[in-house]
Amino acid sequence: MNAIDVLAREQQALLHAMLGEHDDSSLWPHVHLDSVDAPMARRGLQAYQANGLALAERALGAAYPVLAQLIGDESFAPLARHFWRCHPPGRGDMACWGDGLADFLEVSPQLADEPYLGDVARVEWALHRAATAADARPDPHSFALLSSADPAEVTLMLGAGVFLLASAYPVASIVNAHLLDEPALAEAAALLRAGAAEHVLVWRQGFRPRVRTIAAAEYALLAALQAGSSLEAALDDALTRAAAGAPGAAAAFSFEHWLGQAVQDGLVTGARQLAHSPQASRPVESNSFIFHNNPGEHP
Amino acid sequence: MSLTHQAGNVPGGIGWRHPHYGELLESLPALDFIEVHSENFFGDGGAALAVLGQAREHYAVSLHGVGLALGSACGIDAWHLEQLARLVERIEPVRVSDHACFARGTAPGRELHAADLLPLAFNNAALDVMCDNVQRVQDRLKRPLLVENLSAYLHFKNADRDEATFLRELVERTGCCLLVDVNNIYVNALNARLAGSAIDPLAACLRWLEQIPPDCVGELHLAGHHDGGDIVIDDHGSRVCADVWEIYRHAQQRFGGVPALVEWDTGIPPLAVLLEEADCARNITADAPQAVSA
Numbered sequence: 001m002n003a004i005d006v007l008a009r010e011q012q013a014l015l016h017a018m019l020g021e022h023d024d025s026s027l028w029p030h031v032h033l034d035s036v037d038a039p040m041a042r043r044g045l046q047a048y049q050a051n052g053l054a055l056a057e058r059a060l061g062a063a064y065p066v067l068a069q070l071i072g073d074e075s076f077a078p079l080a081r082h083f084w085r086c087h088p089p090g091r092g093d094m095a096c097w098g099d100g101l102a103d104f105l106e107v108s109p110q111l112a113d114e115p116y117l118g119d120v121a122r123v124e125w126a127l128h129r130a131a132t133a134a135d136a137r138p139d140p141h142s143f144a145l146l147s148s149a150d151p152a153e154v155t156l157m158l159g160a161g162v163f164l165l166a167s168a169y170p171v172a173s174i175v176n177a178h179l180l181d182e183p184a185l186a187e188a189a190a191l192l193r194a195g196a197a198e199h200v201l202v203w204r205q206g207f208r209p210r211v212r213t214i215a216a217a218e219y220a221l222l223a224a225l226q227a228g229s230s231l232e233a234a235l236d237d238a239l240t241r242a243a244a245g246a247p248g249a250a251a252a253f254s255f256e257h258w259l260g261q262a263v264q265d266g267l268v269t270g271a272r273q274l275a276h277s278p279q280a281s282r283p284v285e286s287n288s289f290i291f292h293n294n295p296g297e298h299p
Numbered sequence: 300m301s302l303t304h305q306a307g308n309v310p311g312g313i314g315w316r317h318p319h320y321g322e323l324l325e326s327l328p329a330l331d332f333i334e335v336h337s338e339n340f341f342g343d344g345g346a347a348l349a350v351l352g353q354a355r356e357h358y359a360v361s362l363h364g365v366g367l368a369l370g371s372a373c374g375i376d377a378w379h380l381e382q383l384a385r386l387v388e389r390i391e392p393v394r395v396s397d398h399a400c401f402a403r404g405t406a407p408g409r410e411l412h413a414a415d416l417l418p419l420a421f422n423n424a425a426l427d428v429m430c431d432n433v434q435r436v437q438d439r440l441k442r443p444l445l446v447e448n449l450s451a452y453l454h455f456k457n458a459d460r461d462e463a464t465f466l467r468e469l470v471e472r473t474g475c476c477l478l479v480d481v482n483n484i485y486v487n488a489l490n491a492r493l494a495g496s497a498i499d500p501l502a503a504c505l506r507w508l509e510q511i512p513p514d515c516v517g518e519l520h521l522a523g524h525h526d527g528g529d530i531v532i533d534d535h536g537s538r539v540c541a542d543v544w545e546i547y548r549h550a551q552q553r554f555g556g557v558p559a560l561v562e563w564d565t566g567i568p569p570l571a572v573l574l575e576e577a578d579c580a581r582n583i584t585a586d587a588p589q590a591v592s593a
Binding site for chain 2: 004015018019030039043047052088090092097134135
């Protein structure tokens with residue numbers, strides 16, 4: 001074993017002792033001990049471990065403030081510490097740490113009675129990432145394409161941080177009740193008790209990450225646009241979806257009205273010509289930012 | 300890289316943290332520079348980057364990293380370096396710095412990052428790793444990096460030299476500069492005494508400074524620490540103590556008017572408190588020769 005390998009082994013021993021993945025016995029052969037009992041060395045390791053755990057609580061609390069409110073600080077702190085030990089950071093930017101908490105929650109036996117928490121976490125993570133998503137560059141002149149080009153050959157450009165979720169739970173209402181008091185907490189709780197499902201949209205309006213409930217038709221429209229479909233194909237999806245819902249919903253859906261509001265909200269930033277290819281008007285691939293979590297109602 | 304500083308013309312700055320984003324931009328206090336943690340601005344866009352861009356219109360910005368993990372035997376994260384390079388290009392900072400520490404490693408099937416500044420074994424292997432990684436960063440950024448000394452709470456057996464010697468060799472081999480945190484030197488000295496060493500902490504810190512060539516120090520850091528009785532922690536949570544001001548005074552005399560920064564990261568006080576501390580740093584700087592000789 002060369003000197004660099006020895007160094008790597010020493011570093012691994014401290015890293016794993018600090019992150020709590022193993023016991024710390026592998027560390028002690030490598031560090032200077034002030035005495036047989038090594039109180040300072042043990043205290044030093046405790047300092048690193050405590051700093052990591054405190055950082056975990058702060059970082060996860062910053063990304064998941066609603067989840068923290070829902071389960072309470074007395075449960076959130078141990079959750080953050082457990083997540084830190086099971087899924088320690090992989091990068092030196094702590095804003096990247098915390099992805100995957102939703103899946104972690106959904107397999108947690110302690111939270112089995114709160115199955116909606118996973119989707120709450122998905123929405124909060126989307127809000128967290130939307131905050132630092134690339135700034136949108138609105139191009140209002142490009143909307144002229146909508147009157148001059150074939151709808152099968154144009155699409156709409158979406159704003160920053162767009163994320164879609166088809167949830168079996170009223171998670172947009174739950175999140176907004178905690179962040180904005182709108183709807184009221186009692187109303188969100190009633191929706192949850194009633195088994196309401198919601199289609200959820202997360203995006204950033206200016207610098208403000210936002211979340212709201214959307215209709216099934218808007219969900220289908222946005223999902224198709226996000227997947228790269230033409231406007232024509234996306235509208236077909238939206239109208240099909242609307243027709244499958246409440247009677248009269250398809251007739252009630254107005255693209256012009258929706259577009260005006262979407263532009264005002266920063267959800268749509270412009271139009272663009274699709275590349276001329278036989279596949280251009282069809283979705284090219286599933287988009288990782290679309291998450292379906294309603295086992296009985298896949299759009 | 301050789302740095303020369305002129306006494307009496309020393310920049311003073313503060314670590315600019317989230318609670319003071321708005322107040323600083325509204326009041327625009329007289330500061331020579333501000334320093335931010337680079338990783339807090341790695342996003343592609345959003346409010347934080349925009350705010351930093353606004354600050355840049357009024358202040359020189361020093362980018363201080365906490366995540367490159369320059370001493371990691373497994374190397375540095377290419378993604379992290381690219382994010383930093385992009386930020387450097389965007390902000391055009393007056394200085395770019397990170398620490399003489401490691402944090403990266405591996406677990407089966409994945410990479411690990413401790414999100415902390417873990418200590419190095421001061422030996423040839425660690426020096427080789429540090430030199431390779433610092434050189435890679437400097438090549439990418441096309442500028443010298445400033446490397447900061449640590450508060451360390453564990454010490455590897457395999458070390459065969461002291462920290463100051465290690466850092467001096469790093470400078471000689473890579474042409475990097477040093478960011479000397481005088482509070483860190485003091486915290487280490489206090490912990491050495493707690494561990495049974497019969498040192499005088501203040502004298503030990505001054506000996507540490509004497510080992511550093513004056514022309515390689517590009518910035519000094521000042522902060523408070525917490526004495527827990529059984530260990531002293533560099534928590535950046537209080538005013539700079541008298542002994543650290545004294546070490547700082549010696550540092551300014553030896554290094555010749557180096558830009559100085561006050562950091563405060565725990566229990567962040569009103570902005571006015573940081574500004575007072577920064578003023579103290581500037582005043583001591585200006586008086587350094589007289590004060591040290593007194």
